[in-house]
Amino acid sequence: MTCRYCGGSFEKEVVPYGTKYDLRKLKVLIESDPNSTVVFYGGEPLVNREFISNFTREIRAKRYGVQTNGTLVRLLKQEVWKRMDFALLSIDGREETTDKMRGRGIYSTVVRNAKYLKELGLELIARMTVTEHSDIYEDVTHLLSLGLFDKIHWQLNVVWTEKWNVKEWSTRNYIPGIERLMELFMKNLMEGRVLKIIPILGVLSSHYFEGYRGSPCGAGYGSVSITPDGRVLSCPIAVREKWAELGTVEEFKLYEEPLPEECRNCKFNRYCGGRCYYSSQEKYWGEEGFQDVDEITKKYLCIVLKYIPVIDEALRKGIIKREMLYYDPKEDSTEVVP
Ligand code: SF4
Numbered sequence: 407m408t409c410r411y412c413g414g415s416f417e418k419e420v421v422p423y424g425t426k427y428d429l430r431k432l433k434v435l436i437e438s439d440p441n442s443t444v445v446f447y448g449g450e451p452l453v454n455r456e457f458i459s460n461f462t463r464e465i466r467a468k469r470y471g472v473q474t475n476g477t478l479v480r481l482l483k484q485e486v487w488k489r490m491d492f493a494l495l496s497i498d499g500r501e502e503t504t505d506k507m508r509g510r511g512i513y514s515t516v517v518r519n520a521k522y523l524k525e526l527g528l529e530l531i532a533r534m535t536v537t538e539h540s541d542i543y544e545d546v547t548h549l550l551s552l553g554l555f556d557k558i559h560w561q562l563n564v565v566w567t568e569k570w571n572v573k574e575w576s577t578r579n580y581i582p583g584i585e586r587l588m589e590l591f592m593k594n595l596m597e598g599r600v601l602k603i604i605p606i607l608g609v610l611s612s613h614y615f616e617g618y619r620g621s622p623c624g625a626g627y628g629s630v631s632i633t634p635d636g637r638v639l640s641c642p643i644a645v646r647e648k649w650a651e652l653g654t655v656e657e658f659k660l661y662e663e664p665l666p667e668e669c670r671n672c673k674f675n676r677y678c679g680g681r682c683y684y685s686s687q688e689k690y691w692g693e694e695g696f697q698d699v700d701e702i703t704k705k706y707l708c709i710v711l712k713y714i715p716v717i718d719e720a721l722r723k724g725i726i727k728r729e730m731l732y733y734d735p736k737e738d739s740t741e742v743v744p
């Protein structure tokens with residue numbers, strides 16, 4: 407793969423290629439949790455098909471999923487796929503957007519494999535990376551129009567990448583695109599349908615149900631990552647960062663206060679949870695770059711939240727039921743706030 411925004415796999419000195427811990431420890435943990443969700447991620451998790459096959463055979467979890475680039479789905483046997491509940495497939499939107507960033511032919515491969523997984527009965531989530539080459543409205547609505555993906559999620563390419571002019575792009579494309587997506591969401595809602603656009607649905611869920619105590623992904627308080635050497639991390643990307651180490655599969659401790667300090671007095675914190683915990687800890691774009699993205703986050707949240715009175719009215723009239731607005735990102739390993 408030649409994805410422009412990916413740093414590739416971590417070195418094996420940092421994240422070993424083989425499993426170094428006792429799987430039985432995880433089995434006890436997972437099977438004693440009635441709400442356990444296990445998601446395989448990478449690198450590309452499907453290249454380690456034996457691990458996935460054995461794990462899903464030996465350990466009972468309530469929900470199994472995989473985050474994959476969507477090119478190697480045939481590596482896993484059908485019987486293993488059938489143990490999976492959902493798959494997040496990396497696709498950035500329209501063919502030209504996806505192939506520009508991920509390489510020629512990737513879009514058609516992922517769409518073909520999505521059809522195959524859909525036929526096997528999996529729930530599919532499109533996992534978009536959104537860059538200055540994306541048109542948020544066109545790319546999201548294109549994926550909706552395929553009728554393949556049950557949910558659509560995106561992340562802005564602003565955490566690990568070189569700094570780019572996200573402010574200019576957001577004024578020109580992103581914020582107007584979010585306005586239009588929200589109008590589309592509301593048009594459907596008024597007809598009794600809730601579009602599963604996660605950055606919208608996840609925010610509404612935090613209004614009508616419990617707010618986010620920390621990053622919506624649950625980093626360190628509602629979800630953890632297990633590295634092949636048996637470390638328990640709050641975030642799967644933070645393989646070198648000490649703040650992310652919660653312990654090992656033998657013993658670990660969750661964060662008591664997962665909300666970043668600078669977010670504690672923010673009026674949006676129940677909807678945002680401080681967005682990505684990693685980005686608030688590392689701030690690769692510096693304080694100023696972090697604030698640029700924060701401004702965009704607040705604008706997007708305002709666009710979604712301004713419809714609350716209209717949604718209240720729709721609930722009162724019985725056009726939709728409150729439960730239709732519930733979304734728990736930890737069950738899908740999504741982040742809600744892009
Ligand atoms: S909008 Fe910004 S300051 Fe407020 S909770 Fe989110 S990340 Fe923190």
Ligand code: SF4
Binds near residue numbers: 624625640642643681
């Ligand atoms: S959203 Fe941020 S903190 Fe959460 S898992 Fe992703 S990188 Fe880690």
